[in-house]
Amino acid sequence: MQEQSVIFFDIDGTLLNSKKELPISTKESIFKLKELGHVVAIATGRAPFMFEDLRKELDIHTYVSYNGQYVVLNGEVIYTNPLNINTLEKLTEEALQNDHPVVFMDHEDMKANVPHHPYIKESIETLKISHFPTHDPHYYKGRELYQSLLFCPVGEEIQYEQKYDDFDFVRWHPVSVDILPKGGSKAKGIERIAKRLGVSPERIYAFGDGLNDVEMLSTVQNSVAMGNGEELVKEAAKFVTKSVEEDGIRHGLEMVGLL
Template sequence: MDKKLVFFDIDGTLLDYDKKVPLSTKEAIHELKANGHEVAIATGRPPFLFKELREELGIDSYVSLNGQYVVYKGNLVYSNPIPPEVLHSLNEYAVSLDQPIIYTSEENTKMNMTYHKRVEASYAPHKLPIPECDPDYYLGRHIYQAALFCTKEEETSYIVKFDDLLRLVRWDEVGVDVIPNGGSKAAGIEKFIQHLGYKREEVIAFGDNLNDLEMLQFVGHGVAMGNADSVVKEVARYVTKDVDQDGIMHGLRQLGLLSVDSAVV
């Protein structure tokens, strides 16, 4: 069997509803690597927020921060920070509207205000700690992604103001990822496969959320989880079972990358 490169999203894909890795997923990834395939993570999270997961699964390659920070076997191969002048303008505009914004580097994340109920509402389902306040965190360091907390209606003014500078990717009713214009998981994966010399048809990706759309369309074999949004399922080449129904193992079997007698059925 030809060697493949397989990317996995985290929330709703590698992690179930309790934010744990199903046993079947651990066994599937172990067998996948034993069969000689490359395994990597593709996520909107910064590296420090999934370090334990990488250690648990033995994965040291990833496309993080929605494609802005790409690492292969522990070595940085691509980074794409938001320009400082754009960050300054974004911060001033968000502050003028009294809207929370979180700035993320590869090593930490800070919020521009002490507390906001929208942040709590968005972070709680993912069981993530709410960042500490540091309104000047974006100054003098590389910021690869921001999280803006606004409604769809409020988002319109940001789209107009930063149209050719930033890209906004919504992930819930009040949460929006902000990345450099042209950035995406797909763009990060493209840099990754160029570095290794893979062809797109040799690349597989599993995902479930709106920020996975371009990734699933870009790779040769896009797989939507059974718990994915209907829009995500529509663009995927394949649809597997839910994350809590051994979806990863089932999907890899569908693709012929795992034996049908893998341990968990």
């Protein structure tokens, strides 16, 4: 029997294809990993409420969400890293003047600071989730937020990057950018879980395809980039598998010897 490993999977473009569907080969591979005694986990930029159905379908209870800011092990929250609310308030005031809406996100919900905006609709709809942000401009007050979304065209986030040192900005859509606590990443969330489980670095694996996966794939010893991933992502990974549309998860797991 193989020694137990922990395998982290990104969601969009990794577990799910471009239509936000879970390939049959991927689902079968996940359950095969579990049968072999491995720990299967998710590492995503999504909020916990954005992939609850997927966790149920795959029977997964360990995950790194919000790009490392909200970490859960076997259903228990083991680490949180909230945004600096004072700084976020200042950024939001400036963004409002620039017609750049902001969505505030905690572990349970997300609220927009404007009632409607085409950028919010355009980007959130690509996730194909049932949850859509409703309007509450004061949602940030009196609660911990683990990520926010800034909606602006490519290049216009630079003005915020230069001014707000408490945050990292990671683009995930042509009109939307993740706002994260400075230095927060999937890699750090994975580190928390590995430490709790007492798993050695050589038994940790990670699969991803997006720019928010670069640090994870360059840090984790056994890293696999999806064939549909961006070039920077492939350069960061130790292995490159086929695309998610070509049974890339199963192929990658076979490539690294887990299946």
